[in-house]
Amino acid sequence: MAKVSIAPTGKVGEDTYARILQTTAWAIARDGIKGMRMSHVAAEAGVSNALLHYYFASREELVSLAFDAFYARESDRFRQRLAGVTHPVTRLRAELLMSLEDHPDNRLDWMLWLEVARDAMHDERSRALYQEKQRIWVEDVMGQIQAAKDTKVVPASVDTRSAALRLMAPMEGFGWYVLLGQVEWSEAVACIDQAFMSELGTVGPPPPKGVVHP
């Protein structure tokens, strides 16, 4: 019978499990999807190899669950910060700007994104993950543009998908430039605002104080 992964129950077990997944995400960012070693993760998370192998049946499963956990946490982090922002354009703009903030989780996010993009050139599993993340991202941006059209904040004539692609595509270039310190935050904001003006005709009212910090 194939070995299966066993998620823990109880507070201590859940904390350990979350810590292992977080440690794994950083290990992938640092050593790569293929270079990550389970024994290093066990040592860094302060658990035994036996426990790690008890929770996670294989490396592949550990990698895949670490990505899932990371993206679930990121999506919560963004949702919480944007909770009071109702204007669809303001919300979309704040979301894009937030992803460029100097925050450890943003760094991790861009590092994982680069690693998946790199591995996707040669690995089916990474390609599938990369395509799925791209699809989710495009659909998320499209959903917000559609909401802006529905509430007449942007003209109905805007082509939702085409505009979504043009708003988000440069973000991948900027995310990387900002991570490496090649583009100033203010420069990135100016570029994003120009893109909002040409695609949607508005940047929306400014977000409430504290939602986006450079």
Add this chain to the structure above:
Amino acid sequence: MTNQSVSASIDLDRRSQILECTCSVIARDGAEGLRMAAVAREAGVSSALLHYYYATREDLIRLAFEYHETRETARGEERLAAIDDPLERVRDVLLRELSDEEVVREGWVLWSEMSRTAIFRDDFRASVADRSARWVGLVANLIAAAQDAGRIPSSIDSVSAALRLTAMVDGIGGHVIVGSLSRAEARRTLDIAMAEMLHLDPDGLA
């Protein structure tokens, strides 16, 4: 030719051959598992000679990337010289990155390998920063030339437009290279972006 310059030119040929070979090995297998012995075998040189030219595999990867970029820039200049319309030159360098030619895919693989490692290595970061600055600079210069020729309004900030357009190509190309976006939709998306950013009549782009 003196004996010395003959041996220098053999030396250069051999280095080019090794770097060409390294580029195709990386395009095929990625840089992560790249082994110097395998490159030496495929390039038909001894491991000793390979190590003589390139002390470490990181040197080999970085110099292969720079070789690829220099070679493609030279090819790009030849292509641009054959295009009369300065606006079409801007379009050519941008759309080039969405082409399905193997050498373009090779470039994407090399860039993604370099970018990923640039986070951790200063030499890779300097190399990638230098090449991105040249790429944005080339587009900015082509936009400025098209402005001089009256093909793009002079009110456009050429450097800022170049930054946005190249960032756009980076993102869209990333979707095309893994098959998330068709080349036709990518080209259309980029053409509309060009028209918006450069204040052109969209129908004016052939």
